Amino acid sequence: MPADPLHHAGQRLRSTTSRPPSDAEVSPVEVRRSTRRRSTVSAYREGGRTVVLIPARMSEAEEQRWVTVMLDKLAAQESKRSLGDAELAERAGRLSDQYFDGRARPASVRWVTNQNTRWGSCTPSEGSIRLSHRLQGMPEYVVDYVLLHELAHLLVPGHGPSFWRLLEAYPRTERARGYLEGVVAAGRLPHQPPSRTE
Incomplete structure (x- = not known):
């Protein structure tokens, strides 16, 4: 700016x-x-x-x-400005190394435009991770959380205690979840003009 x-x-x-x-x-x-x-x-x-x-x-x-x-x-x-599909895949690899000892290795990671009700998805049998284009422009720590969430599904398919224990390693989990919940809640509010910031 x-x-x-x-x-x-x-x-x-x-x-x-x-x-x-x-x-x-x-x-x-x-x-x-x-x-x-x-x-x-x-x-x-x-x-x-x-x-x-x-x-x-x-x-x-x-x-x-x-x-x-x-x-x-x-x-x-x-x-x-900076995250295309190639960068997203590289970022997933770095996050896996940092938080999961490199155990989660996706075959593909990419942005998609057909996910409007969830932030990301994973198909463990194919090793594919897809992130909603709606995340583009959100803070990096939020994108990282969604990537880690989907990477964790390569190791644990459901959302049981062992899955959430994996995500405890990421220090911004609660902050990122709160941010995403805020986005969802704001989408339900009546439209108001944005507050003025430069």
């Missing part, structure tokens, strides 16, 4: 560096507050850090909430 012109016009009130959420594998975060900013929030990558621009009046709690929201938004944009 481009830098905010208000910041470069010298309107920054203060700048703080925050630690990202503990389970985020992201660069350090710098929060810049602006007296000219009324309600918009934006973020961009700058060198080895992430800069989040917020109104000066925001509370610390609002700041932390918006940092999390903007980190997820940037990660989603970067994931959407």
